[in-house]
Amino acid sequence: MLRVCSLKEVPEDGMIRVDLKGKELLVARVRERVYVSDVWCTHEEGDLSLGLLEGDIVKCPLHGARFRLADGSVVEGPEGESPEAIPRLKTYKVQVQEGEIYIEEP
Numbered sequence: 001m002l003r004v005c006s007l008k009e010v011p012e013d014g015m016i017r018v019d020l021k022g023k024e025l026l027v028a029r030v031r032e033r034v035y036v037s038d039v040w041c042t043h044e045e046g047d048l049s050l051g052l053l054e055g056d057i058v059k060c061p062l063h064g065a066r067f068r069l070a071d072g073s074v075v076e077g078p079e080g081e082s083p084e085a086i087p088r089l090k091t092y093k094v095q096v097q098e099g100e101i102y103i104e105e106p
């Protein structure tokens with residue numbers, strides 16, 4: 001398991017970007033749940049941590065693609081295109097232990 005950050009670093013109903021060795025991650029807290037995914041949009045690498053969090057859906061700041069953080073599925077493609085227009089977002093299995101957030105690698 002790989003430590004990502006402390007739970008208290010992530011605002012409730014908010015998200016942060018965490019840069020680890022060779023991995024840039026998006027960490028989001030939605031009520032009691034914690035989600036970790038790649039931070040880069042699968043369209044043209046918009047930084048999703050600068051986008052909008054709407055429940056468990058993140059909206060890319062560049063062209064508005066939307067991803068479900070629970071499984072990385074595409075809810076809406078860029079500029080309102082169909083979800084099939086872009087690949088899904090990579091998500092990670094998360095464990096929270098004693099206030100620390102871990103992911104299962106890779």
Ligand code: FES
Nearest residue numbers: 041044046060063
């Ligand atoms: S880079 Fe994210 S929608 Fe284009």
